[in-house]
Amino acid sequence: MSSRQSVRPWLVCLGGAVMLFSAMGLGSNVYSVYQPYIIAQGGFTNAQAAWIITVRSLFIVLGMLSAGWLCRRLGIRNTVSGAMVLLALSRFLFGAAGSLPAYLGAAALTGLAYSWAGMIPLTLLINSWFRSRNAFALGLASAGSGLATILIPAPLTWLIENQGLRGAFQAEGGLVLVLGAAVYALVRDDPARLGLEPYCQGQEVQRAPARRPAPGGMTPPFWALYLLAVFLTGAPTGIGISNVGVLYTTEGFDPGTVAALVSCVGLALMAGKMLYGELADRLGGRLASYLLYAAALLAYGLLCLAPNGSRLCAYAATALFGLALPLSNVSYSVWARDFLGDEGFAKGLKWSQSLYALGIMVFGPIPGWMADRTGGYVSSYLLFLAMMALSWLLIALVYRRTKSGGRP
Numbered sequence: 286m287s288s289r290q291s292v293r294p295w296l297v298c299l300g301g302a303v304m305l306f307s308a309m310g311l312g313s314n315v316y317s318v319y320q321p322y323i324i325a326q327g328g329f330t331n332a333q334a335a336w337i338i339t340v341r342s343l344f345i346v347l348g349m350l351s352a353g354w355l356c357r358r359l360g361i362r363n364t365v366s367g368a369m370v371l372l373a374l375s376r377f378l379f380g381a382a383g384s385l386p387a388y389l390g391a392a393a394l395t396g397l398a399y400s401w402a403g404m405i406p407l408t409l410l411i412n413s414w415f416r417s418r419n420a421f422a423l424g425l426a427s428a429g430s431g432l433a434t435i436l437i438p439a440p441l442t443w444l445i446e447n448q449g450l451r452g453a454f455q456a457e458g459g460l461v462l463v464l465g466a467a468v469y470a471l472v473r474d475d476p477a478r479l480g481l482e483p484y485c486q487g488q489e490v491q492r493a494p495a496r497r498p499a500p501g502g503m504t505p506p507f508w509a510l511y512l513l514a515v516f517l518t519g520a521p522t523g524i525g526i527s528n529v530g531v532l533y534t535t536e537g538f539d540p541g542t543v544a545a546l547v548s549c550v551g552l553a554l555m556a557g558k559m560l561y562g563e564l565a566d567r568l569g570g571r572l573a574s575y576l577l578y579a580a581a582l583l584a585y586g587l588l589c590l591a592p593n594g595s596r597l598c599a600y601a602a603t604a605l606f607g608l609a610l611p612l613s614n615v616s617y618s619v620w621a622r623d624f625l626g627d628e629g630f631a632k633g634l635k636w637s638q639s640l641y642a643l644g645i646m647v648f649g650p651i652p653g654w655m656a657d658r659t660g661g662y663v664s665s666y667l668l669f670l671a672m673m674a675l676s677w678l679l680i681a682l683v684y685r686r687t688k689s690g691g692r693p
Contacts, residue, residue, distance in 0.1 A: 293476070294414040294484035298422050300471030301407045302429030304365050307464045308402035309614075310433020310551070311457060312372055312395045313341070313523070317530035317547055318438050319379075319453075322445050323388070324531070331531075333385055335653030338527050341392040341399070342519075342646035348400025349638045353409075353631065361406050361474045368401035369465030373458045380454030402468075404614045405638055412630075413475055417486040424562025424615050431558060431607065434526075434551020438544040446540070499626030500689040507686050511624060514679035515617065515637045519644020520651075521585065521669035522613035525606070526550060528652055529588075532662040533599060536591045546603045553607025561611040570619040571690030577616065578677040581609035585670035589663050612673075613641060623690040624683060 316338075324334045355364045375394035382388045407426055415422045444453040476483055503511075529550060533543050557577075564573035587602030621633025652665035684690050 291484070293473075293479065293481055294422075296471050297410060297414050297473060298426045300468050301410055301426035302432070303464050303471065304369070304402045304429070304468050305404075305407060305427050306429035306433045307369060307372055307461050307468075308399050309404075309427075309430035311437065311461060312375070312399050314430055314434040314526050314551065314554075315437045315441065315547070317527050318441050318544060319445070319450070320527065320531045321534040321543075322450055326450060327385070327388070329385065331653035331656040332650060333653070335650045336385070337388050337392045338524060339646055339649030340389045341396040342523065342642055342649050344393045344396025345399050345642035346396075346639055346646055348397045349403075349405060349635065349642055352400050352403070352405040352638075353635055355401060356406050356409055361410055362469065362472045365402040365406050365472060366465060366469045368398045369461060369468055372398035372402070373461040373465065376454045376458030376461060380451040380458065400638075400642075403638075404617070405634060408618050408634055410472065410474075414483055416483040418484070418566065420562040420565040420615075420619060421559070422484075422562070423618055424558040424560075424565075424611065427611075427615055428555040428558040430614075431551045431554030431556075431610075434554060434607075435548045436551075438547040438551075439541075442540055442544040499629055500624065500687040502686040502688070503624055503683075507683050510679045511620070511683045512636060512640050514676045514683070515620075515640045516644040517672045517676035517679070518612050519641045519646075520648035521581070521673045522610055523641070523645035524648060524652060525585075525588075525666070525669050526610065528662055528665065529603065529606070531656075532588065532591055532666065535656070535661045536663075537594065538596075538599070542596065542599075546599055549600055549603040550607040550610075553604040554610045555607075557608035558611045558615055560608070561615055565615075565619045567692075569690045569692045570616075570623045571684045572692075574612070574616055574619070574680060574684075574690070575677075577609050577612050578673065578680070580605050581612060581673050582670065582677070584609050585666055585673060588666045589670065591663060591666075592661070617641065619690075620680070624687055 320334060323329065324331065371394050375391045375398060378387065378391035378394065382391055404427065408423060411419060411423045411426060441453055444456055473479060530543050530547055533546055561573055561577055564576065584602055584605035587598055587605065590598050590602070617637035618634060621630050621637055625633040652662055655664045656662050
């Protein structure tokens with residue numbers, strides 16, 4: 286295998302990581318740093334501020350329903366590059382916002398960028414460029430969102446404290462434009478257009494990849510159970526990570542510690558995505574997913590202990606939370622292939638991503654509403670704990686029915 290043949294797929298993977306660093310990391314995960322300041326400086330109630338996340342989620346749903354079509358129509362490279370420009374515009378609009386409607390408009394642009402430069406185009410890229418180590422490459426690229434959550438919170442908190450929300454958002458918008466240029470330079474739709482083959486290992490270089498058939502037993506009722514399980518993961522992960530900052534701020538943690546906790550989520554998220562991809566390749570999707578669910582339940586239990594003021598408990602909670610967050614993205618690609626095979630993969634991924642975003646949208650206002658009535662966000666994380674437990678039960682039922690996801 287030539288050096289160009291072996292290196293180019295990993296450069297595309299790097300482009301995907303930069304894409305996820307921006308669209309998911311800056312656009313969603315890091316927003317938890319902004320939320321307490323937006324509430325305080327805007328004079329919003331928790332319920333009003335929650336609508337920013339809800340509107341973002343609504344446009345994530347709309348964007349995901351159109352992401353596959355756009356990638357086919359415009360090409361993956363053009364779609365994700367345009368989405369990066371939209372994300373930069375959303376940051377500039379956030380910085381100029383002086384009212385709730387302006388924040389909601391910026392959130393709408395963020396949601397579209399999240400979808401059009403998120404997991405659907407990334408999965409299409411990885412499937413095109415990698416015949417071997419597919420799940421690992423997907424986990425590695427999607428770990429870019431975790432890297433943003435590690436690197437950005439501390440300097441972002443400093444910027445907000447010293448330059449205000451406007452200065453912080455403008456700086457972030459400029460960064461996104463630079464990252465967008467990097468994505469355009471690195472990403473290519475198809476190795477064949479460059480005279481290359483997908484990445485392979487060993488004897489797989491000489492043969493076509495085996496097609497994975499759909500397992501038996503995925504009847505409409507079990508398809509509905511699967512979609513419900515995905516729907517239930519939306520709020521605990523998508524809303525959960527956006528409210529980590531305000532959870533600990535409300536419980537009296539200082540801004541520096543809160544930024545460090547958000548970074549802890551990001552560090553663990555990076556490790557979790559790569560670890561989950563490797564486990565799925567080696568152990569199969571079923572056992573890998575069960576391990577992730579176990580980490581999630583323990584994480585939400587510890588997050589509910591935020592009022593005890595223990596920093597050790599807080600760091601343990603956020604670390605486990607980050608490790609479990611691949612349940613909200615990488616797992617959908619694994620589940621779609623386990624339950625629907627190669628032929629139904631695109632359908633499964635599209636519906637998984639859409640139901641995930643719908644779950645965030647439906648439950649988006651609830652944490653703020655509950656916080657206004659209870660004085661904190663712990664009750665929301667108790668709800669998230671129950672939702673994730675039910676999701677695990679439903680996924681286990683579908684795995685048992687289809688007998689899929691075993692060791693490769």
